[in-house]
Amino acid sequence: MYKIGLTGGIGSGKSRVADYLAGWGAAVIDTDVIAHELTAPGGAAIEPIRQHFGADVIAPTGALDRHAMRELVFESPEARHQLESIIHPMISSVTKTRAASAQGCYLVFVVPLLVESGRWRDQLDRICVVDCDPPTQVARVQARSGLTQEAIARIMSAQASREARLAVADDVVTNDAHTSVDDLERRTWELHKQWCALAHQGSPA
Numbered sequence: 001m002y003k004i005g006l007t008g009g010i011g012s013g014k015s016r017v018a019d020y021l022a023g024w025g026a027a028v029i030d031t032d033v034i035a036h037e038l039t040a041p042g043g044a045a046i047e048p049i050r051q052h053f054g055a056d057v058i059a060p061t062g063a064l065d066r067h068a069m070r071e072l073v074f075e076s077p078e079a080r081h082q083l084e085s086i087i088h089p090m091i092s093s094v095t096k097t098r099a100a101s102a103q104g105c106y107l108v109f110v111v112p113l114l115v116e117s118g119r120w121r122d123q124l125d126r127i128c129v130v131d132c133d134p135p136t137q138v139a140r141v142q143a144r145s146g147l148t149q150e151a152i153a154r155i156m157s158a159q160a161s162r163e164a165r166l167a168v169a170d171d172v173v174t175n176d177a178h179t180s181v182d183d184l185e186r187r188t189w190e191l192h193k194q195w196c197a198l199a200h201q202g203s204p205a
Helices: 014-023 031-037 046-053 066-075 077-100 136-144 148-155 162-168 181-201
Strands: 003-007 027-030 105-110 126-131 169-173
Touching: 014 027, 014 105, 014 126, 014 181, 027 031, 027 077, 031 077, 031 105, 046 066, 046 077, 066 077, 066 148, 077 105, 105 126, 126 162, 126 181, 136 148, 169 181
Parallel strands: 003 105, 003 126, 027 105, 126 169
Antiparallel strands: none
């Protein structure tokens, strides 16, 4: 299948773009959704995380305590590396399994850290970046999650810069503060039509 990598910083709106594409017939695999599944109660990553980091990072529900883990990995690069060594191979395995059985006009991998990982470029036909300015990212994340500006700034500092994402983009969907829902849908639809044509041609051009 023709493969699109969809990425963007936190609060950029990539999940909404992915939802549009799925609604129009694309097969969508979201690695962030997979990560949440793996760290939900009973998820495959919970016991390895508990064994490595202790019960303090597991919530009473049995899910990963995201706040506790976020604080831990921001304070310790080693802890971040250890967490990634547990969960990234699991995400990769589930992603490959789902990709093998995916059906649609083309395949979209939603990967928040696509640029940072450095291993996706040769697996994709195109990379699409959902782009917005940092102040808009902060405002959106605050509105939906209640995180402090400091916490959001720390998350953004661990992600690739806006410039680094745009540097690898084959396609860009602008979703800044001036973008209406209708604008975003229209811009995404235009790309969807292009990708359907490219998928039909079998061309990465």
